[in-house]
Amino acid sequence: MKKSIWFIVLACFMMFLAACGNNSEDASASDNSNESSEQESEASDESSQTVSVEHELGTTEVPKNPEKVAVFNYGTLSHLDDLGISVEGVAKGTLPSYLSQYDSEEYTNIGSLKEPDFEAIHEMDPDVIIMAGRQGEAYEDLSDIAPTVYISTDTEKLEESYKNGLQTIGEIFGKETEVEEKINQFEETATSVQDIAQNSDKKGLVVLSSGGKLSAYGKGSRFGIIHDVFGVIPVTEEIEASTHGMEISFEYISKQNPDYLFVIDRDQVVGGESAASEVLDNELVNGTNAAQDENIFYLDPEIWYLSSGLPPVGKMAEEIKTAIQE
Structure with missing residues (x-):
């Protein structure tokens, strides 16, 4: 009789452990599923985010971390290159030698500094177009193709506008930390030049x-x-x-x-x-x-x-x- 009771107790205990194990697995699976859903949601939210950029010619809503980038001005292109930001379209008309790596078929030729190739830009279908002074007259036409940002410097407030322009790039491409490092490096070099000049x-x-x-x-x-x-x-x-x-x-x-x-x-x-x-x-x-x-x-x-x-x-x-x- 005692043996039978012990067998019954043992059997109940085993069933209890099995139930607990299943509940734990179900909870774990549920947690993993929730975590995966949250990650997918975050990725979706990030891909749908935009950055509102105020510039001399207006305000432009630019997608966060755009993949297909068209750039007209070489100064900005050099900064994008320094920051490791990929571009797809470049104005190759008078491409300087220090940016000669962009003079290849890998990059779409979107015209010259003065004359955009609208057909090539249409075909490229960029996520964002970055332009400067010489393309100002084409701003409206370029904006009809893709979000267009006018990034330039004010010669009367050059240092301030330069920093603002770089910070705009950092915000668009998620390179805020790298941009601040770049600004700090420039300030150090500029200070060393000032010291020489002022002495x-x-x-x-x-x-x-x-x-x-x-x-x-x-x-x-x-x-x-x-x-x-x-x-x-x-x-x-x-x-x-x-x-x-x-x-x-x-x-x-x-x-x-x-x-x-x-x-x-x-x-x-x-x-x-x-x-x-x-x-x-x-x-x-x-x-x-x-x-x-x-x-x-x-x-x-x-x-x-x-x-x-x-x-x-x-x-x-x-x-x-x-x-x-x-």
């Missing part, structure tokens, strides 16, 4: 050479970063801050007598025939402090002239630093 009493003049003609650029101008951010003392405060600079002569350079002469040779990147080094090789220029002390610096026009949008200011800072450090 010197030498004054500089920035000149663009184009077709044998010369234009000077001062503070708040297209190339004013040399004075406004890098701290090089301008040889004069009277240069007009216009888009195309102030037309000058050899006599003007001789009269101002700069200690540093920074030259951007436009002809070098647009196929012109008047090399700046030949244009400036004359008695008036050769008599300046800059020439006498071998401080005439021919800056890379691919970086300084072609790089619209968000200019590669890190490369600019390094070039000025190399030029003025003793």
Whole structure:
């Protein structure tokens, strides 16, 4: 009798354990299912998210982490490249050598800096188009194809607008941390250039050479970063801050007598025939402090002239630093 009771108790206990095991498995399966559903929901939410970008030409809703990216301006393209962001469409018209990797069939040619190829862009069907000053007139037409963002810099507030533009890119592509690192790195380099410039009493003049003609650029101008951010003392405060600079002569350079002469040779990147080094090789220029002390610096026009949008200011800072450090 006792044995029978023990058998019954044991059997009930075994049944209880089995039931508990099944409940545990069911609960685990339910938890896994819920977790999977949550992950799928999060992924779905992320893919449907947009970023509202306010820019000079309006406000654009851009998909978060867009996959098919079309870029017109080379300055911005260089930053996307530095951040490891893939692009599909590039304006290859005057692609600078430091971005030569994009001159391949892997990337769709969407036209030039001045003339978008609307047919190619339509066929590409981008998720976002990034443009700058030279494409401003095509903004409405490009916006009809895909969300279009105008990212450029304000020469009067260059450092601030540069940071804002980079932060916009970081927000769109989920690269906020990398962007902040990039900004910090630029600030460190810029500070080191400022230290060199401010510990010197030498004054500089920035000149663009184009077709044998010369234009000077001062503070708040297209190339004013040399004075406004890098701290090089301008040889004069009277240069007009216009888009195309102030037309000058050899006599003007001789009269101002700069200690540093920074030259951007436009002809070098647009196929012109008047090399700046030949244009400036004359008695008036050769008599300046800059020439006498071998401080005439021919800056890379691919970086300084072609790089619209968000200019590669890190490369600019390094070039000025190399030029003025003793």
